[in-house]
Amino acid sequence: MDTIWPETLPTGAGPKYKAVAQIIRDGILDGALSQGARLPPVRDLAWQLKITPGTVARAYTILTDEGLLNAEVGRGTFVAPPLDEDTAFAPPIEVDSAAHNREAQDWRVNMVSPHLPSVGQAQLIRGLLADIARDPPSGMMHYPDRTNARPAREAVVTWLAAAQLGHMDQGDVVLANGGQSAILLLMQALLKGRKPVVLVEELSYPGFRRAAELVRADVVPVAMDAHGVIPEALARAAAAHDAQVFCTSPEVHNPTCLFTPLERRRELVEVARAYDLQIIDDDCYQIAAARAPSYRMLAPERGWYVSSISKSLTPALRVGAAIAPHGRAAPLRRAAEHAFFGLPTPILDLTAALLAHPQLPTLTAQVQAGINQYVQSAVNILGGYDVRWRENVPFVWLPLPEGWRATAFCQAAEAQGVQVRAGEEYAGREARSTHAIRFAINAGVHLQTFEAAVGRLRALLDNPPEQINV
CATH class of the missing domain: 3.90.1150.10 (Aspartate Aminotransferase, domain 1)
Structure with missing residues (x-):
């Protein structure tokens, strides 16, 4: 393998990460790098080629997305098995010109929003998009509607099987442009009157406040302890402000990471019933099985649930879902259809294929x-x-x-x-x-x-x- 690396990269031939990527492609094509061969660690190759580790990492990421390399957490980067005959060693297509691992980030690191590990989801999405482009199930000349969105809604039901949502079918699912879009749709569907009031945790996801501002609602924070919102504080706020909606994140609280246990959830449900509060349960950060039943399951007459693929697969596709109480999706569907008709049909087809994919x-x-x-x-x-x-x-x-x-x-x-x-x-x-x-x-x-x-x-x-x- 050492023979494929030059002492220095050629100058004037474009970005260095592209040059590194092309050296590896050529090595795979001519057999110098065989299937299963382990590539040098990023820092070792960067030292050898006298470039930054970020440059090497970007090259590795591009080739992983192309399917030429496999990155295995804790083990390293390896030459992947050959692709099928139609696509093996095809000229690379940089779908995302802003690569996941940029050279400029070698020192500056953005920790404002999560950046997920690239473990093959980009390659899978790229392949599914290619299949959809060749033969789109929903066609390419029609408005989105409830019929062509049904396979995607069914896939969402399968994908959320471990979320403890109670009785649910595809008719309870309304698709949105990400989790924030789903929260806004819920507020549009649920809030009434000239100046409605939304209750939120005293520390809470800023998107709750932003969505409330868009629908001209007042936002009232509610005191918390180590288990989440305090039931007595919720009751006082609901009574004092004639609130209509309570927004919360009981599985993974953003930003404190706390978890609201089952007994506390039941107490909060009783308060919501006493003051006729609708509950919006934002679960976008939960990527493992739920530890306790959702509010939709505990209070099936008033529990609304939000999720998205941004924290488990990729935020790039902007696919989110709002789940209504069983049989109560009509106002939520109206809000979505009046706002944007529905997700683009290629995204609906991709969602259906991706969320039901065996991989x-x-x-x-x-x-x-x-x-x-x-x-x-x-x-x-x-x-x-x-x-x-x-x-x-x-x-x-x-x-x-x-x-x-x-x-x-x-x-x-x-x-x-x-x-x-x-x-x-x-x-x-x-x-x-x-x-x-x-x-x-x-x-x-x-x-x-x-x-x-x-x-x-x-x-x-x-x-x-x-x-x-x-």
Whole structure:
């Protein structure tokens, strides 16, 4: 294998990552790299070629997406088995010109939103898109409608089998342009009156507030403890504000990672029934089997559920789902049809094929394994601090030690090439400042690059500002 690598890459022949990728393609084509051959680790090859690790990682990612390489978490990168005769060694097509692992990210690491590990889902999606382009089940000359969306809705039902949603069929599913779109559709379908009120957790996903602003609703935060929203606080807020909707994330709370146990969920359901609150259960961050029944299952007359593929497969496709209580999807369907008619028919066809694909469980498990590897590294580096984390959850909540305020820490982190989110972004404008940060797992950069970025966060935590403002 060593014979295929030049001492230095040729200059003036385009981006270096493309040159590395072409050397590997040529090696596979002429037999110098055989099936199953293990490629050098990213940093070793970068040192040998006198380029950055990010350049090598980008080349590896492109070839993995093309199906020429297989990346196995914890083992390395290997030459994949040959493709079928129609596509073997076909000229590469860069569908995404902004590659998942950019050279510029070798030092600067964005941890604002999760970047999932690339474990073969791009290759699968690309193949399914090619099949759909050749013979689209829904055609290419029609508006989307309920009929051609049915296979996708049925696939969603299969995909959510482990979510503990109670009785559900495809008629309860309304597809949306991602999870945020699904939340907005639910608010449009459920809220009534000139100035409705939405209740949210005192620390909560900012998208709840943004959707409420779009429908001109007031947002009222509700106090929490270690198990989620406090039932008595929910009752007081519902009574004081004549609220209509309660938004919550009981399986994976964003941003704190907490889990609302079954007994607390039952208490909150009783409050919702007493004050006629509809419950929006945002479960977009849950990529493993649910630990407790959803509100849709516990309160089938008022539980509405939201999910998407953004945190388990890819955020690029913008596929989300809102699940209505059984038999109550009509207002939700109207909201979707009045807003955008429906998802594009090629996306409907892709959703149907992707979510029912036999390879999907394996890919999802590999995504989980990749996320956990990065999470465990982050937790090990930050040992000694109050790190809040969970398996299979691609973000970490970190209360800051004395001496740091969240905004100042975020500015200091950005100066060190690391972008994170201040805890106050998850609180209402009138709330007390939250001295914590949330940082997401960025598996789009090499693990060593990610670890170096977390190490820079650790250095900041260890050295808070010394000046005292008076």
